[in-house]
Amino acid sequence: MRKILLSIASLLIFAGSINATNIGYSKDDIDRLNTFRLGSSHKQGQAIRFSHAKLQALKGKTIDFAEFVVGSKNTTDNNINVFLATTLTGTPIAEGTLEVKRALTKIKWTLDKPYTITGEEECLYIGYTAEIGTTYNLLMSDKSCDIKGCNFAYKDDAWVDTYGMDRGSALIFVNVEDADNLTDAIIGKSNFDGYYKAGDKCKFTTQFINAGTTNINSFDAVVEIGGSKTTQHFADLNIEPKQAYSFPITDIDTSTEGAQNINITIANVNGAGKETDTSDNSVSSELFFYPKNMERSLLLESFTGQGCPNCPGGHLNIEAAIKKTGKDIVEVAHHVGYKADLFTMSEDPTYIFFYPNTSSTFAPAAMVNRNTYANVSTSPIVDAISINKLLSTIYYADTKEPYVSLYLKTTLDESTRELNVKLYVLPHKTVPHNNSVFNVFLVQDGIEAYQEKGGDNYTHNRVFRGTVTGNAWGYAVKDITAGKLLSWEKTITIPDSIHSSYYPDETKNNVEAVLKNMSVVAYIGEFDQNDNTKHTIYNCCEARLGESHKQTGFAKPTDVNSAEAEQTLNIFVNNGKVCVEGDYSRLSVYNLAGAQVENAALAKGVYIVKVVAGGKQTTKKILVR
Template structure:
């Protein structure tokens, strides 16, 4: 592992002496640690010295003979022995490195530049004596990955490193996307000591044009004067800006089962984790990964391939069939682990859609036949992989048995079949073009599981949806990422179809997130604003709800019906 000191930096330090090296690793399991200084990697070093120890706290090696900096480019690094096959033990904090060909690593006897490639920071610091006074700020590579749209404001953040010997008190940051007018932000009254970093976040910057654009972030006017070395004052990446009407939806696929006693808790974890962005998530529940049940379809059993393992479990969940942490062995996460789910939700919200999916559905309730038109508009080609379009049929508000919740559990987003092949239809994505596909379908009166408990499950047209999504298609379940999705009701619902008030012998009260129903009530069903049943009671009782608008339908002991709207804040 090595760091490069450029000729520009070396000129600033010319005549000064390196008297020591500070270093830290993420493990103490390294041996034969030897530091070197060289003008050219792979050639005989100008200086070598062995280090006595290593570990996860900063250590200092005092050079036996101080090394004089000549003003030429040079490298400082080390060799060691370790049983690890990864470079992670050498890269302690995994933060953004300095970029600009600063970091180098030895791969198969060849030194390669690993700067700004996600490895992190090689934690090596030089102790220099006799350096002149100068101001020099280095801007680290600014992360620009994410979903950006025209007309919306975004806060870009980054980090400066003070390479100079002066404390930084003020500087200018300039942000520019494409050919838009640069925005300059002046930072003052700060104290950035030499060899330390400063985290910054610029106020909201609003892109004005869509398409591929160069993103530039520069630092200048250091302490009111020119930077001593301006070769590392620019961070530049290509970013993608989407039209302001671009819609992005996230495919949330659950793996569940009626015999899974932990699944109701997993469903609650998912509901809570996605509540703040509920409209962006499209849910599909596969009754697979556990024991097959009355809702399991043959396609559900195929999708357990996404586990990337012979060992499956429930409740499971995958967000866009993507992995959002390094080293993730499966895209299917434990749905009842709130911390794991939180990472998946956050990661999925940050990803780019690359394309838009729009749906139009024409349905004749009398014949139960429909025609679905899917439009896929590609803004940017997601990858060079094969791409596929999938269309699912789901059903909400199925009241049935659930282990851990009883016989009146409300099953939502239940997978009922596919209008395409199991893994979708191959499509060609070309930037700037719109692809249109049409699917004709018929919804039967009942759907029967192809796996177990072959009891007909009635289809309720008012609670059925069509879900379309576009994904990569590869031989690995770790790389079949979904890019965007959309859903549409099979039958256009104008309201919930709930009867008007016809009896008054009840009381309904709201206490924070809990509603309480009392009186001559035989049963009660709670519907969300979309008309989907989210809870049911036999008789009176209490129900906990998240924030939102709801309609409560109550059937009295006399068979008559009452409804009431409530708001949970």
């Protein structure tokens, strides 16, 4: 009798849940490699959002429980705080505390009182937060396609939409009793963002997720490009709930430089009028094609140290990775991250900012274009012991847009060791934010000195020797507008030897600055002093001292000359005489008393120089040594 009663009870339980619907956006694929954290705060969390249209379709149905998957159980008291709410910042409808006994498994939250959906809610959020140490990754994703306005995470005291972070969906699931079948497709982030050159063979795809509760077997893709519209019908499909589906976009003309607007709409899902919510079925973007001859270089900054036993191997790994990719890569080696040494410059400790944990640094390490590739690291820096990590980071950085072309021009007076640097930045495309910086580094090759596991005469190459700007972060640029030329110039004197203020042995901390082995590296990119994941180098280039490098996509030579004349003149002193590089109509030299003096055999001192070029006067104070 007891067995029969148990069987009946089991049937009743099954019957009571036969019409229950598990709603969410994530596949049930749980992979420990998909754990992550955002920002530097101890408080972390995730939430998913249901739209007004979906809630209207579920009107009168009840939410009785939800399930969550988290990446670590090392939270305060091994608990997470769960909630159901109409806003992420207000008072929840329901909330509770759950114990995390095991990470990477579903944790069930049964509401004390089931919530009945009214259909009047603008939206509903269900999620969790917890306090957790900075060395643990609490958040979980399925690495599917990003969908806008559906997945959120708690970062640095605020909730943020994770759309565009390449995370996919949070592993959060809601049980809705007696829900009818829903047909719902949500278009995801498509790969129109990227670096494309005119004439390239480009493959473009769009993807969407089945956010309903029934399989999708057909849909139409309506594509509008430059005013022309095409419709492609897809049938005989079997896209299961929570699965993503990708399809190609054809008929895109890549032959012309510049921008093309594109709009893609998913329509007639499972037939006309069948879909619950069509408000999230479209995506609009802009395709941009850079000049066919566009030149782009990647900046690889390594972190090393003379006392680091694994660094010689790391140097070889970096060299091998650069060679294997075949990309144009400019390398700079910062002697920081392990221990300060003979080559550590005053700016170097600033770059520890890029480590995942600034109190626990390591070497050998590297970052490429200061990008954070989430599949490899939580910060821009990766372990250089792994060639695969280096390769992945290089390939990822190469997909990002360069925005600009650079022209780096240097002149060197070897007798005085005076170096003049001019940098011109020509934007092809307007940068969509106003927090960019440019900087100019000095780099030296061929320095023979001690290296742990490398001997006393190890050759140190690409050694960072400080900034020409005199600033670790460089100069801020608020406006990078397409076609608007930016120019900058500075003259410095390179000392006979460069001193490290961090190396304790005063008898050994001067390194000869050999001019023929030195070069200048210039770059421009995004900057955020509070978040090391919001950095990327747009483009960079390098020139040996006294030489120049104009990237092929910069402009025609006549355009460059015109830009130089409009922006600045190179005024310098040679053998006691003021010289001007460039076309000008009048040159006058004055002493500090205001008296005009002859421009020949000038005595040591400070002078005021006035140059008229193109109807404009330039005034500059110069020093005759």
